[in-house]
Amino acid sequence: MMNLIQTAYSKAEARYVATNAASRAAHETATASLPGGNTRSVLHWEPYPLCISSAKGYTLRDADGHTYVDLLGEYSAGLYGHSHPVLLAAIAETARRGLSYGGPHVAEARLAILIKERFRSIERIRFTNSGTEANLMALAAAKAFTGRHRGKIIVFNGSYHGGVLTFPFGCQDVWGVKGEVKMESKYEVLRALNAPHDFLIATYNDTASVDALIASVSGDDIAAILLEPMLGSGGGVCATLEFLSHLRRRADELGALLILDEVMTSRMYTGGGIQSELNIRPDLTTLGKYIGGGMSFGAFGGRHDVMALFDPRASGSLPHAGTFNNNVLTMNVGVAGLERVFTPEKARELHDLGDEIRGRINSFKDGVLRPGERRLRVLGCGSILVFHFTRTSLENIASPADWKGDEDPRLLDLLHLEMLNDGFYLARRGYLALSLALLSQDGRKELDRFVDAVQRFIVKFQSELIGE
Structure with a gap:
C-alpha cells in the first residue's frame, strides 16, 4: 500500500x-x-x-x-x-500624505475603536507588528500583572502562537524534561528556538490533563493559560465550550490570566472571533493577520486593569516600544478594511x-x-x-x-x-x-x-x- x-x-x-x-x-x-x-x-x-x-x-x-x-x-x-479597490485607494491616499510620521495619528485610535466594537472582551488594546509579537507581549503582561515574574505558562500540545512560541504535536515529553536537554530531536531544537518561558504542555480538549498539570505545581506559580480556540497549525481542531469554560474557571481559581490567541480565528462568525459565539471572556486576546488590511499587523488587548500596565502616563508603567506599532499605512488600510469591506x-x-x-x-x-x-x-x-x-x-x-x-x-x-x-x-x-x-x-x-x-x-x- x-x-x-x-x-x-x-x-x-x-x-x-x-x-x-x-x-x-x-x-x-x-x-x-x-x-x-x-x-x-x-x-x-x-x-x-x-x-x-x-x-x-x-x-x-x-x-x-x-x-x-x-x-x-x-x-x-x-x-x-x-488588490481590493478600497484598500488600494487607502494605500494610495496614505502614501500621498507620507508613510512615516514618528508621532501619533488619528487612524490608530480609530482602528482600536473598530476592534473594540467587535471584541467585547477588549477594553484597551495596543498594536504590534505580528501575531508572534502580540503573544510575546501578552505573556509579558500576564507575568507582570500577576506578579509571577518567573511564572509558568500552560499551553497545549499541537499549538502554535508564533515563530518563537511553537508546540507541535509530540513535543509534550520533551518540554517536560528538567535541566539541560541534548539536541537529538526536532522537538528539542524547537524548544531551544522558543522564547524561554517555563511552559507546561497540556492536552487539547482534555480537562483532566490541565488539572493534573496544575496539581503538579504550586498554583501560585502559574501566570497564564494561553490557548487557540481552534488549533491552526495543529490541524483545525476546535475547542469545546466545556473545555474553554473549564479553563476560564481554573484561571480564576489560580489568579492567572486566560489568553485567547485569535490571531487566526478573529475572522469567525461576525468578525468577533470564536469567543463571540461561545461567550467566553478571556482576560487578554491576541490578534494579527488580516486586520492590517494586508500590511504587517498584530495586537494584544483585554481588561482595562491589565492593559493599564502599559499606560505611559502612570509612574512605573511598562515600556512597549516598536517603530512600526502605529505604522500609518497599516492603521489607515486596516480602518478602511473594517469599516468598508469586512463588515459584520x-x-x-x-x-x-x-x-x-x-x-x-x-x-x-x-x-x-x-x-x-x-x-x-x-x-x-x-x-x-x-x-x-x-x-x-x-x-x-x-x-x-x-x-x-x-x-x-x-x-x-x-x-x-x-x-x-x-x-x-x-x-x-x-x-x-x-x-x-x-x-x-x-x-x-x-x-x-x-x-x-x-x-x-x-x-x-x-x-x-x-x-x-
Whole structure:
C-alpha cells in the first residue's frame, strides 16, 4: 500500500517538475542568498515551491504563467483577496500624505475603536507588528500583572502562537524534561528556538490533563493559560465550550490570566472571533493577520486593569516600544478594511460559505466505514478548512492525537500536487483560508469546481486511501 501512494506521488511530482521550470530556476537562484532559497519556512515544499509573480482578486499567477484559484488566503491574512479597490485607494491616499510620521495619528485610535466594537472582551488594546509579537507581549503582561515574574505558562500540545512560541504535536515529553536537554530531536531544537518561558504542555480538549498539570505545581506559580480556540497549525481542531469554560474557571481559581490567541480565528462568525459565539471572556486576546488590511499587523488587548500596565502616563508603567506599532499605512488600510469591506454582515457570509464547503466535502461517501478505510475529513471553523486523511470519525477528533496516529502525510502531499494541477492553490498540509473575493458569483463557481476536483481525487485514488 505504501508503494501505491509513493507511485502516485512520483507521477504527480514528475508532472509538476515538467510544467514549472521557471519556478525551479527562481528557487535555485534564491538558494545562493537564502538558506534553502527561503525566508519563511512554511512556504517551502519539495521538490521546490511555486514562484508567484502576481495576484488579483482570488487568483494567483506564477512565474511559468499558470493561474490558480487562491484557497490558501495567505494563511488567513489574505482575507480581503488581492488588490481590493478600497484598500488600494487607502494605500494610495496614505502614501500621498507620507508613510512615516514618528508621532501619533488619528487612524490608530480609530482602528482600536473598530476592534473594540467587535471584541467585547477588549477594553484597551495596543498594536504590534505580528501575531508572534502580540503573544510575546501578552505573556509579558500576564507575568507582570500577576506578579509571577518567573511564572509558568500552560499551553497545549499541537499549538502554535508564533515563530518563537511553537508546540507541535509530540513535543509534550520533551518540554517536560528538567535541566539541560541534548539536541537529538526536532522537538528539542524547537524548544531551544522558543522564547524561554517555563511552559507546561497540556492536552487539547482534555480537562483532566490541565488539572493534573496544575496539581503538579504550586498554583501560585502559574501566570497564564494561553490557548487557540481552534488549533491552526495543529490541524483545525476546535475547542469545546466545556473545555474553554473549564479553563476560564481554573484561571480564576489560580489568579492567572486566560489568553485567547485569535490571531487566526478573529475572522469567525461576525468578525468577533470564536469567543463571540461561545461567550467566553478571556482576560487578554491576541490578534494579527488580516486586520492590517494586508500590511504587517498584530495586537494584544483585554481588561482595562491589565492593559493599564502599559499606560505611559502612570509612574512605573511598562515600556512597549516598536517603530512600526502605529505604522500609518497599516492603521489607515486596516480602518478602511473594517469599516468598508469586512463588515459584520460580510464576515457572517464568509463564515457560512466556509461551513457550507466543509459540509459538502465531509458528506462524500456517506455511509458505513469499511475496516481499514481512510476518509477525507475536513476540520476547522467557518472560512478556515483543514484536510486530513484518517480513519477516525469527525465526532471522535478532539486533539491532534486523534488523526495523527493513522494519517499518512504523503496523501496530503499528493492532494496538494493534484489540486495545483487542477488550478487550486492551497497549503501543503491541507490548510485553506477562504477570502472575501470568493463570495462573488464567479468565486462561488470556482469553489464548486474545487469541490468537484476533491471528489474526483477521492475516486481516482480510492485504493491509496483505503490503506492497510
